[in-house]
Amino acid sequence: MSEKNPFPNESNTGHFWDDNLRELANDPPSWWRIGFHLSWILVVVYTIYYPSWPLIDSHFKGIAGWTSIGEYNEDLQAIEKVRAKYEDQLPGMSASAIIADDELSSYVMRSAKVLFGDNCAACHGAGGAGNSGYPILADDDWLFGGDVDTIVQTITGGRQAVMTAHGKILSEEEIDKLANAIVDGKVASEPLFMEKACFACHGADAKGMHALGSVNLTDGIWRFAEADQLASVKYTITHGVNDASDPQTRSAVMPVFGGTKLSETDIKKLAVYVYKLGGGQ
Ligand code: HEC
Ligand code: HEC
Structure with missing residues (x-):
């Protein structure tokens, strides 16, 4: 670093290296300054418009009246409106009437997929593919019957088929x-x-x-x-199966979903879904 400024006419900081390498003190370019000012103006406008600053026991609400939960509720209402067109019809219809209506049953298939995933897939597998000890629902081989009213009965009341243990009866x-x-x-x-x-x-x-x-x-x-x-x-x-007199009996319990677990409409939806999975009768 040299003592004397060899470039007295330019705005430099007085820091020099190797005779002519020096640090200048120019103003930043105008695009940068404009960008800088725009960004703080944006911050001010944003924090006035939207909920922002924390206050002692609440927060500044913003002049737009926007909240994220409000936006969520609006979206939800929009979806409910689309759903209502279908949902309003379901309670008054039988499962077989729903199956006969193409538009309704394709709505029900989409809606019941979630219900099936939440309530049934743990035992019956995704898409009713079955699991060891749990019947396949996506085929046309039925234990209790594959007409949709029987499927409604199965889901509502549960099932527990019984086969006697024959270990003591047969050689x-x-x-x-x-x-x-x-x-x-x-x-x-x-x-x-x-x-x-x-x-x-x-x-x-x-x-x-x-x-x-x-x-x-x-x-x-x-x-x-x-x-x-x-x-x-x-x-x-x-x-045997579900034979209480044999401690090693196979267990096969289809739980009850009627009453408090699922609404009648949800059960109807699931019955249509299971029926359509593959082998309704
Ligand atoms: C805890 C395990 C379990 C859950 C959860 C379960 N199931 Fe089942 N399900 C069974 C078993 C076990 C059977 C066979 C019962 C038997 O053999 O007596 C069965 C039988 C059935 C049948 C009769 C199949 C036939 O061939 O006749 C249908 C339909 C059915 N389940 C639908 C459902 C639906 C829909 C759900 C969800 C709402 C569901 N299940 C939830 C275990 C379950
Ligand atoms: C009281 C009625 C009853 C009698 C009697 C009975 N079964 Fe069963 N059996 C059933 C039921 C119900 C099932 C299915 C249980 C289920 O899926 O939950 C079954 C299931 C079976 C299975 C399982 C098949 C498979 O796909 O895994 C075999 C094997 C079987 N029975 C053989 C027999 C034989 C052999 C006899 C005569 C010695 C007999 N059963 C007598 C009711 C009976």
Whole structure:
């Protein structure tokens, strides 16, 4: 840094290096100054217009009267208005009437998807794809029946099908015979099926009875699907389903959603959704 200013006629700060390298003290360019002033003016206008400064026990509300919750409520009202066109019709309609109306049922499908995700998917899987121990809802194989009124009943009142445990009634050999015939899809022609009264619940053709929720034993769609299906079938025959007298019994409980859990309209929506997922009848 040199002592004397070799450039007395220019506005510099008096800091020099290497003879002619020096720090100038020019005004900032005008685009920068304009930008600077615009930005603080914007801040002032913004804080007057919108809610801004904290006060002792509240805050400055702004002259625009805007609040984020107000904006949210306005948006919500706009959505409710679109929904109301459909929602207002639903309480007075039966589920089958909703299915018959294309526009309504496509609205219901979208609306019930969320309901299904919140209430049903944990057990039945996303889109009703089923889970180990929980029936698939996206196929046309029904335990209790796939007409929409039955589906409404299932959701409203819940279901808990019962199969007696047969471990103490049948010999190991008999269980083995029945299980093999079931896995081969030929149980209807297995004499034990009649002798041991399996038909009383599963029907003479072994295709199941909707009134009892007894599965079709001939279609290879497994209610209790396991890697070793023969072992799974033997287990079901031995310990039954929801048979309180056998501590190892399989548990199959479809909870009650009627009453306080879901409104009638929500249940109707879900029934239409399940019906349309795949295999309504
Ligand atoms: C806690 C687990 C669970 C939840 C949650 C659940 N389910 Fe189920 N659901 C079951 C079980 C288990 C069965 C079979 C009951 C049986 O075998 O007795 C079933 C059966 C059904 C059936 C009968 C299927 C048929 O083949 O006849 C329908 C329909 C159904 N559920 C719909 C729903 C809907 C809609 C929801 C949501 C509102 C729901 N479930 C929530 C466990 C559940
Ligand atoms: C009291 C009625 C009843 C009787 C008797 C009965 N079942 Fe069942 N069975 C059911 C019901 C109901 C289910 C389905 C339970 C469910 O899905 O919640 C079932 C399920 C089954 C399953 C499970 C199939 C699968 O897909 O995983 C097999 C296997 C079975 N029964 C075999 C038999 C055999 C063999 C007999 C005769 C020894 C028999 N059942 C007698 C009611 C009965």
